[in-house]
Amino acid sequence: MLHKPLTSWQYLQKMSERKQKRLQNEKLRQMMRLFPLASYYHSLFDVHKIPFKHIKQTKDLGIAQIPFTTKQDIVTTMEHPEKAAAFVLDPKKNLRLLPKLTTLKLFFSKKLKEELTEEFKPIHVHFTTGRSAMSIPVLYTKYDLENLREAGKRMMSLLKIPNDVRVINVFPFAPHLAFWQTVYATNENNIFGLHTGGGRSMGSEKILQTMERMKAEAIIGMPSYVYHLLSIAQEKHIDLHSVRYVLLGGEAVPPGYRQKIKELLCLNGAPADVKIYTTYGFTEGKIAWTQCHEESGYHLYPDMEYIEIIDAEGNPVADGESGEIVYTSLDFRGTAFLRYKTGDIGSLQTGPCPYCGAKTPRINPAITRSSDILSIQHTKIKGMFVDMNAVAAVLSSNQFIVDWQIVLEKKDKYDLDEVVLSVALHENADKNHAKEEILREFVSYFHVTPKIVLVSKEELRKRLEMETALKEKRIVDNRNIEKKRK
Numbered sequence: 001m002l003h004k005p006l007t008s009w010q011y012l013q014k015m016s017e018r019k020q021k022r023l024q025n026e027k028l029r030q031m032m033r034l035f036p037l038a039s040y041y042h043s044l045f046d047v048h049k050i051p052f053k054h055i056k057q058t059k060d061l062g063i064a065q066i067p068f069t070t071k072q073d074i075v076t077t078m079e080h081p082e083k084a085a086a087f088v089l090d091p092k093k094n095l096r097l098l099p100k101l102t103t104l105k106l107f108f109s110k111k112l113k114e115e116l117t118e119e120f121k122p123i124h125v126h127f128t129t130g131r132s133a134m135s136i137p138v139l140y141t142k143y144d145l146e147n148l149r150e151a152g153k154r155m156m157s158l159l160k161i162p163n164d165v166r167v168i169n170v171f172p173f174a175p176h177l178a179f180w181q182t183v184y185a186t187n188e189n190n191i192f193g194l195h196t197g198g199g200r201s202m203g204s205e206k207i208l209q210t211m212e213r214m215k216a217e218a219i220i221g222m223p224s225y226v227y228h229l230l231s232i233a234q235e236k237h238i239d240l241h242s243v244r245y246v247l248l249g250g251e252a253v254p255p256g257y258r259q260k261i262k263e264l265l266c267l268n269g270a271p272a273d274v275k276i277y278t279t280y281g282f283t284e285g286k287i288a289w290t291q292c293h294e295e296s297g298y299h300l301y302p303d304m305e306y307i308e309i310i311d312a313e314g315n316p317v318a319d320g321e322s323g324e325i326v327y328t329s330l331d332f333r334g335t336a337f338l339r340y341k342t343g344d345i346g347s348l349q350t351g352p353c354p355y356c357g358a359k360t361p362r363i364n365p366a367i368t369r370s371s372d373i374l375s376i377q378h379t380k381i382k383g384m385f386v387d388m389n390a391v392a393a394v395l396s397s398n399q400f401i402v403d404w405q406i407v408l409e410k411k412d413k414y415d416l417d418e419v420v421l422s423v424a425l426h427e428n429a430d431k432n433h434a435k436e437e438i439l440r441e442f443v444s445y446f447h448v449t450p451k452i453v454l455v456s457k458e459e460l461r462k463r464l465e466m467e468t469a470l471k472e473k474r475i476v477d478n479r480n481i482e483k484k485r486k
């Protein structure tokens, strides 16, 4: 049998670090035989003369200096539309690489042929959420969908969400990991799930009415949309006393957001001990990881992936130090990655989890995500680099602000940048005082003075296109557009 059953999660969590390492090494050796089935890795190993058969342990990846895979290596461009396909494991390319398999055996065994099809034939796809020309397809075979299912099972067990709850999934309906991980998690755990497709598919008001009627206990969605949904709930006096759990994913959760969401929920009748958990995942990783407690790290699955944390030079950081998160598939078919640089900055937690006792590693919840959350990550404003993730975090955590949007524009013919910050304030906020405070905070963090415009919640919502666009228009850069017009 080519399909090795996954280690049981109950067992894996109790495994000693040494045993986990041994398991990862064994899985890596298997994957090193499979990676050359992807044409990208086949040529990479050839060009760099990498003795991939000599990679026997996870630490050998760094020692042998296996080159990192970057987003640029995968991103499909107009000139190279097939780039992403080069990361798909295709046994037709090199049958002899599969252990104990010969063309003769394959010719005579129908069962073997079926097993190979199940293991290697892509049947499902997710795309990254970048700009459409840049989005990367990540393919799943039936084998991989088993992992997606298992990850869903593990998530619910870590979150201790019982199977008698009713879940409302408000992720946008799309070929994205977040939406489908949720579908698989509820199905696998025998949990009732209403997969609404979010505001764009079902409309926020309808979602809220349904949520009230079905007495949903759990809401799963993107932090920005969940917040938007709950603000409408407050205006429409929707009864949310049934909500016990909120699970956020798909984008970074700014600090302070958890508290804002909790406050909104409680205003609508939810109990004070409502739990707000966050998840972490990226399309290339093919499954998502979750917390087991509001303060805990994201529990990794050491039988599915190997995570390295590296410094700017590509060397491993010291234990617990922060650096770039690098991902290696340990048990996937379809699209698979070896030492993929995520662009996200984080650190690893090892030893038993202080909350659930699992001995498996975790990623510290404080992650700086640079992947595809915002269309602009770092941008030069008035000649200075500004981290837009940090801007989002600061504004979203501000006590006076209900919602905000930034538009970057060219001020005049001298080509000066202007930051227009539109904010909707809390009803009871003193306008002048709030404006002063927001300005003070913004300048002290980013050394850039924005032009602050007060707008109504409704107007801001319209501008953010929450109900209509797949991705909200949180930060809009109009500087180049205007240049072109001139």
Ligand SMILES: [Zn+2]
Pocket: 291, 292, 293, 296, 299, 353, 354, 355, 356, 357, 358
């Ligand atoms: Zn835990």
